[in-house]
Amino acid sequence: MGNAQTNGSSAVLPSGQQPPRQGGGGSAGAIGGGGGQQQQHYSHAHHNQRGVPQGGGSGSHLQQQQQQKQQQQQQHGGMGGYDAGPYGKGGGGGYLPQQQQNPYAAGGRNPYEMGGGMDASSMNDPSQQQGGPAGAGTESSSIPLDMATLSAADDDTVPTVFRWEHGGRQVYITGTFNGWSRQIPMHRSGNDFTYIHNLKRGKHAFKFIVDDEWRFAPDQPTVADIEGRINNFIDVTDFKAYTGDRDFEKEKAAAEYGCYPDPSTTDHEQKSGVPGDDASKANRTDSDAPGSVAAPVSASSANKPDRDGEIFSHNMPDLDEYTKEPPPLPPHLRHIILNKPPQLQDTAALPVPQHVALNHLYCTAIKDNMMVLGITQRFKTKFVTTVYYSPCKN
Amino acid sequence: MQAAPLWDPTACQFVGLLTVTDFIDILRYYRRTNADVSTLATRSITDILSDTNILNTVLVRHIPRRGGTAGVTTASNAPTPTSNISHHCTFLSADANTTLKHACRLLHRNSLDFLPVILPDDMRVLATITYTTILEHLVTNFREQRRLFDDTVYDLGIGTYHDNVITVTSSQSLADVLHTMHVNGLSAVPVVDEKTKKILGVYSRSDITFLATASDAEDAVANLDLSLDVLMSQRRTDVTTPDALHTCTVGHTLQSIFEYFAQWKFNRLIVVDDEERVVGVVSARDLVAYFLDERGTS
Numbered sequence: 001m002g003n004a005q006t007n008g009s010s011a012v013l014p015s016g017q018q019p020p021r022q023g024g025g026g027s028a029g030a031i032g033g034g035g036g037q038q039q040q041h042y043s044h045a046h047h048n049q050r051g052v053p054q055g056g057g058s059g060s061h062l063q064q065q066q067q068q069k070q071q072q073q074q075q076h077g078g079m080g081g082y083d084a085g086p087y088g089k090g091g092g093g094g095y096l097p098q099q100q101q102n103p104y105a106a107g108g109r110n111p112y113e114m115g116g117g118m119d120a121s122s123m124n125d126p127s128q129q130q131g132g133p134a135g136a137g138t139e140s141s142s143i144p145l146d147m148a149t150l151s152a153a154d155d156d157t158v159p160t161v162f163r164w165e166h167g168g169r170q171v172y173i174t175g176t177f178n179g180w181s182r183q184i185p186m187h188r189s190g191n192d193f194t195y196i197h198n199l200k201r202g203k204h205a206f207k208f209i210v211d212d213e214w215r216f217a218p219d220q221p222t223v224a225d226i227e228g229r230i231n232n233f234i235d236v237t238d239f240k241a242y243t244g245d246r247d248f249e250k251e252k253a254a255a256e257y258g259c260y261p262d263p264s265t266t267d268h269e270q271k272s273g274v275p276g277d278d279a280s281k282a283n284r285t286d287s288d289a290p291g292s293v294a295a296p297v298s299a300s301s302a303n304k305p306d307r308d309g310e311i312f313s314h315n316m317p318d319l320d321e322y323t324k325e326p327p328p329l330p331p332h333l334r335h336i337i338l339n340k341p342p343q344l345q346d347t348a349a350l351p352v353p354q355h356v357a358l359n360h361l362y363c364t365a366i367k368d369n370m371m372v373l374g375i376t377q378r379f380k381t382k383f384v385t386t387v388y389y390s391p392c393k394n
Numbered sequence: 395m396q397a398a399p400l401w402d403p404t405a406c407q408f409v410g411l412l413t414v415t416d417f418i419d420i421l422r423y424y425r426r427t428n429a430d431v432s433t434l435a436t437r438s439i440t441d442i443l444s445d446t447n448i449l450n451t452v453l454v455r456h457i458p459r460r461g462g463t464a465g466v467t468t469a470s471n472a473p474t475p476t477s478n479i480s481h482h483c484t485f486l487s488a489d490a491n492t493t494l495k496h497a498c499r500l501l502h503r504n505s506l507d508f509l510p511v512i513l514p515d516d517m518r519v520l521a522t523i524t525y526t527t528i529l530e531h532l533v534t535n536f537r538e539q540r541r542l543f544d545d546t547v548y549d550l551g552i553g554t555y556h557d558n559v560i561t562v563t564s565s566q567s568l569a570d571v572l573h574t575m576h577v578n579g580l581s582a583v584p585v586v587d588e589k590t591k592k593i594l595g596v597y598s599r600s601d602i603t604f605l606a607t608a609s610d611a612e613d614a615v616a617n618l619d620l621s622l623d624v625l626m627s628q629r630r631t632d633v634t635t636p637d638a639l640h641t642c643t644v645g646h647t648l649q650s651i652f653e654y655f656a657q658w659k660f661n662r663l664i665v666v667d668d669e670e671r672v673v674g675v676v677s678a679r680d681l682v683a684y685f686l687d688e689r690g691t692s
Contacts, residue, residue, distance in 0.1 A: 377518065379490070384520050389398075 157198035158236040162186070164193040164217060168210035175206025175231070183209055190331065201239070205231040332356045338374045338385065353383055366392055396600070397508040397522050399485075408485050408517070411508055414599050418572055421602075425569055425618050487512045490520060494531070497523055498686050502679075507581060525678035526661050532685060533652045547651055547676055548644045552684045553665060555674035562597070563588045564623040571597060571622060584664050584672050585622055592670045595626055596639045598661070641666045644673060651676070 164171045164186060171193040172183035177200070186193035186208075205223060208215050216222055216232045223233040240251070335357060337350045353376050364372045373388040400410040487510045488497045501509050501523070509523040521527075547553055561584045562571050575583055582598030640660040642651065644667065651663065662677035 379513070379518075379520055384518070386519060388401075 156201055158201060158239045160197055160199045160234065160236060162195045162197065162206065163220075164208050164210065165191070165219070166210070166215075166217065167191055168193070170211060172209040173206055174209070176204045177206065199234070199236050201237050203233065203235045203237065205233050207231045330356075333360060336362055336374075337376065338362065338387070350383075350385055353385075358383070396524070397510070399487075399510050399512070399519050408487065408510070408512060408519075410485055411510060411522075413508060414602060415507075418599060418602055419576070421618060422569065422572055422576070488523070489514055494528065495686070498528060498682060501525065501528075502683060502686065505579065525682050526659065528682050529655060529678045530659065532682070533655050536652070544647050544649060546645055546647050547642075548665070548674070550648060550684060552648075552680045553663075553674050553676035554680070555665070559584070559672055559674055561586045561672055562622065564594055564626070565621050567619050567621050568625060569618040572602075572618070575599065581677075582662060584675065585626065586672055591672070593639070593641065593664055593666055593672050596662070596664065597622060597626065601625075639664065641670075642676070643667070651681070 162173055164173070171186045171188075173186055173195050174180050174183050177197055178184065184195060184197075186195040208217060216230050220232045221234065222230045224230050332354055333356070335354060337353050337357070340351060343349060355378075358376050358378055360375065362374045369392050371390050371392050373390065374385060375388075376383055376385040378384075397411050397413040399408045400412050401407075402409045486500055486504060486506065488500065489512055492511070497509055500506065507524060511520045511523060512518065513520060548555070560574060560578050560580060562574060564585050565588060571583060575581070582596050585594045585597050586592060587594055638658075638660075640654070640658055640662075641664045642654065644665055646654075654660070654663075660678075662675055664672060665674035665676060667673050
């Protein structure tokens with residue numbers, strides 16, 4: 001890792017970063033690698049990484065960022081010259097915007113960038129905060145990053161799941177949440193890749209590196225930058241954690257429908273204390289007479305949230321809803337341990353089940369008027385599979 | 395399957411344990427009375443259990459099981475039918491917090507072979523305890539303590555020996571064997587050669603399960619007339635762990651019995667002499683009872 005190349009081609013980057021081949025791709029961020037030498041490397045290299053090689057300690061990282069920014073600013077001017085080299089394809093243009101985006105990362109303070117906890121090493125050294133916002137201001141791109149929210153004193157982070165569902169063998173993610181500094185490997189589950197990160201409130205841009213290609217997820221919100229490069233984008237400013245109680249439901253309804261459940265109806269119901277929908281509806285219509293605000297309830301109550309924030313309506317589902325396929329069975333549930341042949345030594349011992357298959361009831365086809373059901377449950381540290389034989393009535 | 399708890403949906407509780415013994419008893423009843431076996435398919439279990447005919451003809455037991463002398467109680471004797479019914483009606487179970495000792499006592503004092511462990515909160519059956527499983531636990535935990543176990547089982551008085559040992563010959567029919575087992579409350583009998591008295595094998599209760607694969611009920615009942623040597627020569631393919639013959643000698647120490655159990659997990663050991671004649675039987679129950687110190691109180 002120590003020996004970063006100083007020649008132009010960047011094949012060296014240890015994390016297997018590849019420069020973007022397509023026009024729209026972002027530039028590759030460097031990951032890992034020795035600190036010092038790569039700094040120099042960066043200063044010359046055109047395929048820059050907005051990424052700062054994270055190797056070494058925190059100190060070096062930040063310094064690199066600072067240099068990075070400066071370099072970016074310089075290179076911004078001289079982009080033309082950097083196109084030469086293996087990247088061809090007008091790659092020059094491809095890289096810079098990355099640098100532009102860097103400021104989002106660099107612009108933030110340390111804790112914001114490292115907030116991902118990617119590098120446990122003490123990145124969060126507040127003394128290292130540089131005049132990020134200044135840099136960011138000059139190079140802002142089309143992403144309307146709200147610096148005010150960034151500078152808010154709240155430490156609230158929002159755990160967010162990033163998903164990539166479009167296949168690939170190895171998928172990494174990087175974005176403003178880590179300063180585009182490092183490509184984070186995503187966790188694979190079948191054909192989907194996920195990664196969870198605590199995001200600071202605000203807007204974030206991110207992009208995926210799928211099999212060494214920079215890609216954005218077409219099914220998720222995107223934003224384009226000045227150069228026309230498209231990144232994915234997520235706004236967690238207004239995220240409210242689910243608390244599961246009444247207040248949450250009310251606020252959720254309010255946020256969605258722009259109104260709170262009718263207070264006069266709630267008052268009335270509380271006074272009358274009548275349980276049940278019908279009775280309370282009757283009471284409401286009674287109270288309509290005096291011309292209370294409750295009047296519209298029965299008429300338009302179809303789609304307004306009621307006292308608990310729940311919605312009831314008369315809408316019939318579309319016809320195609322009836323012909324749709326039911327949701328597919330998750331593949332984990334197909335591994336039914338009762339279907340595996342028993343071991344010879346001890347017929348009572350079954351293979352250890354996956355925990356996701358617990359508490360699911362399996363059944364066999366009814367044969368000889370007998371239905372056989374099986375369920376695996378956990379008791380402390382052991383798993384018990386119970387098979388029920390039940391006769392069916394004709 | 396060794397034992398299956400029976401659930402009563404109307405009473406919403408477990409009411410009994412269905413074991414292979416019940417299956418055997420049903421077969422014997424139908425054979426003895428030559429009743430129409432096809433009705434078996436349509437009768438519910440409660441129906442069968444409460445049928446006094448069955449209880450009186452087939453479920454006559456020799457009580458107490460071992461030691462002492464006791465007359466065979468017959469149907470005319472009032473206590474017997476009720477005790478048989480109660481055997482089926484009271485469902486004894488343990489829950490997860492029961493101590494091992496208490497569970498052993500339940501097993502022993504009620505002459506049970508299986509004790510289900512039931513979680514009372516959600517009526518979940520966790521497991522069924524048998525003497526063999528208890529022995530397994532004892533063996534895995536106490537194997538290392540050599541010093542206690544250097545006496546032979548014969549000296550310790552564990553097991554049944556000499557005249558108390560019940561054996562059958564290979565020429566007997568299955569029905570006879572089952573009857574013998576029932577009357578004496580045995581779960582298995584050693585099968586000996588008639589002339590030489592050498593041990594040929596062990597026939598245990600669970601070996602009967604192959605009869606269930608008979609195509610219809612009449613065949614199953616007819617199978618009871620086969621003689622043992624025919625049956626034992628059939629290869630067992632339905633059960634993967636048949637009760638095999640495990641033997642030991644009078645001179646084996648308790649420690650060596652433990653070691654043997656750790657390897658083979660037998661239900662019972664046949665004690666043989668140098669000429670392979672049956673001398674005694676040591677069962678898992680005997681071993682556990684020794685540790686429970688309840689020998690002699692059946």
